[in-house]
Amino acid sequence: MAEQRVEKMADYCIRAENLTKSFSGKGRNNSKVLYRDLSLAVRPGEIVGLFGPSGCGKSTLGDILLSLQLPDRGNVFWNGVNVLQAGRKKRKALRPLFQKIHQDPGSSFPPHQLVGEALYDIVRLRNPALAGEGYRQQMAAAAQEVHLDEKLLDRYPIQLSGGEIQRFALARALLNNPVFLVADEPTSRLDYSVQANIIRLLMRLAEKRRIGILLISHDRSLLQVACERIMTLKEEDNKI
Template sequence: MSALLDVQHLSKDYLGRRTLAERLTGAPRSVLRAVDDVSLTIERGEILGLIGESGCGKSTLGRAILRLHEPSAGRVTFDGTDVTALAPDVLKAMRRRMQIIFQDPYASLNPRRTVAEIVGLPLRLHGLAASEEEIRAKVGAMIERVGLKANQLDRYPHQFSGGQRQRIGIARALISNPEFIVCDEPVSALDVSIQAQIIQLLIELKRDFGLTYLFISHDISVIGYLSDRVAVMYLGEIVEMGPVEAVLSRPRHPYTQSLMSAVPEVDAVGQHSRVRLKGELPSPLNPPAGCKFHTRCPLAIETCRTVVPQTESVGAGHTAACHRLAEHLSLLDEAAP
């Protein structure tokens, strides 16, 4: 495999709402850093899973990679092209190759447009069909490929269930024949039974169309089932990354260990121990100094409070950022009876 996507030192900042004190004193507005110096690569044909708590910056990272949100710093290279340096007209053409499936199938579809109009829009924007008849034929074929019926093209989104709407969103993402898709929690808003169907559909589409995915989720079980590699995100930073088997079976960062300990194990009744974190996720408007995780970490030492940890190798393709990696500590082992 060859690298299709290369992200280097990507950051995304948002200006906070101006407070009364800032208005009175003339102080600059606070800055919320949603994504903080993230670097990663995704190989062609790979599924990279991205996990972390709600609010850690996963969706922002996915949208910044596509420049749906303009990055504040860093570089995104797609198939050798620096996406962050592209002019708007060139970026529009590049977006045919880079698509997104949104989380909410209710909010991501225009309620005033029919399925034919929604799914056919990318064909019109990129000039991928010579006539309206060709557009309708391509849309009908794609709709059937994602599990719906071609005779439903003239219906509106409100006439479909949540799972069917997500299939429409998937069809819209695929109609321009992309190579890379950001799957932004595409099953989290669906019933469990429907989730399994959509996950299987995404696997089949990846195989049939040769796709590469960045799959964003807070469900470790889904990530473990789908992904080739996994990246763990905390407060805008990647704290651990590596092959899915290595990260999920032997997590090296305390945050990853806490996430893994929260996964229910049906065959471990009475033996499963939970690693509980202290406190709440800090505000990205005022992140802790040093290691951002130190305010909740049971292994934190004084160095963690003042010094930012460097990312280190802990195995083949497996990296983590923690001051205590050298001690080979495992919270899961310590918590076991």
């Protein structure tokens, strides 16, 4: 008898089951249901696209997957662990492995802090036993991984381009050794020429580090370059 492959929950870095999410508006019949019974899963090393018009619930879905917002119903599994039912300790331990970069490079880093200092905070948190020079080496390696000159670590956000800041936001996320990353419209505020470089970088990192990525965009052609699977949210279905 042919052996059946049984897919395990742990085959996915993230898996959502039967998510329902709504926001209640003012007045009767004015609630907005973003989705009902939505399920999705992302495997290590896979980039799944999330497409849909502005306001259809893409960012909300990314946030639910990261446990930054709660669904009305449904479950989210991180590496096979039911996050909504997990204890605080378990959730805290898993938290750094689930990261996000968002659309607005301008608000990714505090304006009065050198970007290197922001990265240093993460390096120190993750490697408390490192010595002085070791910190710098880790930060330089983090900059190098996103193809940035380490000299840029000594700049303030305002002294960097949008593309450079977005790369540093990615470097900061990578310092946590994530298994899953939500990239929420990561290139929509960037010049067209810079967009392709960031997408190529995400593709390389997914493959090299085996990170599962949910790439959110309202640009279908961009998703078609990066993703094998694209999930579409439609706003017209959402009204009740």
